[in-house]
Amino acid sequence: MAIIECVPNVSEGRRPEVVEAIVRAVAETPGIHLLDWSSDASHNRSVITLAGDAAPLNAAVLTLFERSLAAIDLRQHRGEHPRLGAVDVVPFVPIEGATMDDCVQLARATAHDVVSRFGIPVYLYEEAASTPARRNLEDIRRGEFEGLAAKMAQPDWRPDFGPATPHPSGGASVIGARMPLIAYNINLDTDRLEVAKKIAAAIRFSSGGLRFVKAMGIALDGRRIVQVSMNLTNHEKTPVFRVFEIVKREAARYGVAVLESEIVGLVPSAALLAAAQWYLQLDGFTADQVLEHRLRTTAGTP
Amino acid sequence: MAIIECVPNVSEGRRPEVVEAIVRAVAETPGIHLLDWSSDASHNRSVITLAGDAAPLNAAVLTLFERSLAAIDLRQHRGEHPRLGAVDVVPFVPIEGATMDDCVQLARATAHDVVSRFGIPVYLYEEAASTPARRNLEDIRRGEFEGLAAKMAQPDWRPDFGPATPHPSGGASVIGARMPLIAYNINLDTDRLEVAKKIAAAIRFSSGGLRFVKAMGIALDGRRIVQVSMNLTNHEKTPVFRVFEIVKREAARYGVAVLESEIVGLVPSAALLAAAQWYLQLDGFTADQVLEHRLRTTAGTP
Numbered sequence: 001m002a003i004i005e006c007v008p009n010v011s012e013g014r015r016p017e018v019v020e021a022i023v024r025a026v027a028e029t030p031g032i033h034l035l036d037w038s039s040d041a042s043h044n045r046s047v048i049t050l051a052g053d054a055a056p057l058n059a060a061v062l063t064l065f066e067r068s069l070a071a072i073d074l075r076q077h078r079g080e081h082p083r084l085g086a087v088d089v090v091p092f093v094p095i096e097g098a099t100m101d102d103c104v105q106l107a108r109a110t111a112h113d114v115v116s117r118f119g120i121p122v123y124l125y126e127e128a129a130s131t132p133a134r135r136n137l138e139d140i141r142r143g144e145f146e147g148l149a150a151k152m153a154q155p156d157w158r159p160d161f162g163p164a165t166p167h168p169s170g171g172a173s174v175i176g177a178r179m180p181l182i183a184y185n186i187n188l189d190t191d192r193l194e195v196a197k198k199i200a201a202a203i204r205f206s207s208g209g210l211r212f213v214k215a216m217g218i219a220l221d222g223r224r225i226v227q228v229s230m231n232l233t234n235h236e237k238t239p240v241f242r243v244f245e246i247v248k249r250e251a252a253r254y255g256v257a258v259l260e261s262e263i264v265g266l267v268p269s270a271a272l273l274a275a276a277q278w279y280l281q282l283d284g285f286t287a288d289q290v291l292e293h294r295l296r297t298t299a300g301t302p
Numbered sequence: 303m304a305i306i307e308c309v310p311n312v313s314e315g316r317r318p319e320v321v322e323a324i325v326r327a328v329a330e331t332p333g334i335h336l337l338d339w340s341s342d343a344s345h346n347r348s349v350i351t352l353a354g355d356a357a358p359l360n361a362a363v364l365t366l367f368e369r370s371l372a373a374i375d376l377r378q379h380r381g382e383h384p385r386l387g388a389v390d391v392v393p394f395v396p397i398e399g400a401t402m403d404d405c406v407q408l409a410r411a412t413a414h415d416v417v418s419r420f421g422i423p424v425y426l427y428e429e430a431a432s433t434p435a436r437r438n439l440e441d442i443r444r445g446e447f448e449g450l451a452a453k454m455a456q457p458d459w460r461p462d463f464g465p466a467t468p469h470p471s472g473g474a475s476v477i478g479a480r481m482p483l484i485a486y487n488i489n490l491d492t493d494r495l496e497v498a499k500k501i502a503a504a505i506r507f508s509s510g511g512l513r514f515v516k517a518m519g520i521a522l523d524g525r526r527i528v529q530v531s532m533n534l535t536n537h538e539k540t541p542v543f544r545v546f547e548i549v550k551r552e553a554a555r556y557g558v559a560v561l562e563s564e565i566v567g568l569v570p571s572a573a574l575l576a577a578a579q580w581y582l583q584l585d586g587f588t589a590d591q592v593l594e595h596r597l598r599t600t601a602g603t604p
Contacts, residue, residue, distance in 0.1 A: 283562035
């Protein structure tokens with residue numbers, strides 16, 4: 001069995017009973033594990049983390065659309081977070097026994113099913129994008145729900161699946177495939193914000209750093225220290241340990257020590273096993289040697 | 303569901319058809335995962351690695367005894383490895399969601415069932431031992447099958463369960479609970495065997511080193527380098543990263559670099575996650591943040 005993660009974002013974060021009903025219906029899909037979910041009232045948005053094989057996830061996402069479209073009307077929706085649709089974005093993430101290609105296929109198949117069942121237009125993004133201009137979610141979402149009709153009228157912004165007019169209450173949805181995202185922060189033993197900002201600039205892609213790092217320097221006022229706050233968007237190509245070592249080295253240049261680092265939320269075990277392997281100089285090691293991995297990949301008798 | 307590992311050693315390694323039949327019968331126990339098995343002809347011995355919850359493992363071990371006692375006669379058994387019984391040793395190992403205490407209980411319950419079904423005497427060892435003198439397998443096994451009747455006649459060596467006379471063909475069995483054992487080697491960039499021997503002496507418990515390390519220095523003749531070859535018997539209390547760092551530091555004292563390290567066979571993910579956490583200075587991290595761990599501990603809908 002493959003493990004694919006799916007992290008749908010739904011445009012409702014203020015009516016707990018509505019969100020709970022949606023989450024419950026989705027989690028009841030056979031073969032689905034509900035790993036996490038949370039709502040943000042100021043964003044008026046909820047994030048659900050599911051895992052399972054391709055077929056159960058496809059079924060779960062269709063249930064998610066059915067329930068969300070019935071319960072959410074974007075014409076009434078206000079919140080701080082940009083959004084395009086009732087089901088705003090649905091990324092599929094390969095974890096184990098599934099490739100990025102499998103997730104791209106799953107995104108396309110799910111987009112097709114969503115259009116044929118609910119008639120809502122769908123854009124494909126990131127690894128599933130049909131053109132480079134549609135890789136970034138921010139570009140697709142620019143103009144938001146309120147600007148969607150005008151945007152879709154442009155030849156460049158016809159949706160990948162479905163009609164070129166927004167669903168009246170549900171807008172449009174963005175479905176795609178991406179690597180797991182790791183929220184990773186490193187705390188520095190100084191209150192000099194400019195040090196964190198300089199290190200963030202050194203490490204992040206946009207200003208010349210590592211390709212799959214987004215970073216900013218922030219002050220943790222309560223503790224009178226600063227933090228390099230990061231998103232790692234491809235831990236296979238830009239591994240956690242390399243980010244840590246470079247930040248530590250850059251901090252040393254300012255005479256500053258690393259106090260500690262932290263991972264916020266979930267992390268695939270492969271990202272941490274890679275760190276253990278690198279630091280321990282482990283050679284010839286395969287994931288198959290990890291007892292729990294072997295357990296998942298050997299069939300248990302029913 | 304708890305994950306307990308069980309690594310029975312059976313005194314048969316020269317008749318593949320016999321071993322395969324035993325392994326197949328054991329692996330067919332409902333709820334059992336067969337993780338690995340291998341036979342050694344010169345030892346005339348096979349090692350089977352199983353995983354599952356307590357009740358399935360108890361059932362699997364009873365099947366193992368039934369099949370092994372029917373197929374193996376220690377009176378005819380010759381091999382390089384010391385042994386006391388047809389089923390020589392059965393350790394239960396806590397991996398996840400089970401404590402050492404759970405494994406001790408499981409060892410005692412299984413010993414009880416084995417005696418009442420097969421009438422074979424059982425010693426308890428390591429964490430399940432009834433007295434400190436019975437913790438070490440080597441002490442229990444001293445004298446082997448051939449000396450068993452005389453040994454059992456001594457008041458100090460009455461078995462923990464069952465009759466004080468050996469089973470005619472099956473001898474006696476040793477059942478217990480222990481931590482996972484990690485076979486861990488570090489290769490050094492030198493052909494000076496005395497360097498590996500000195501480092502092994504520095505790191506191992508028996509000559510003043512870390513409590514849960516057994517170590518020796520050996521030459522890897524094919525590569526003209528040397529190796530510190532180790533067994534780590536409690537990775538929670540003597541973690542892999544500390545062993546690695548001390549060996550690296552000791553090697554530096556002789557002007558020698560670490561080429562690489564290796565883990566032979568299976569390792570619990572916790573041992574490597576601990577290394578990642580230590581090197582990355584990860585604070586406030588819990589196993590629950592590892593996606594695959596979360597997946598195992600959230601009920602999937604059937």
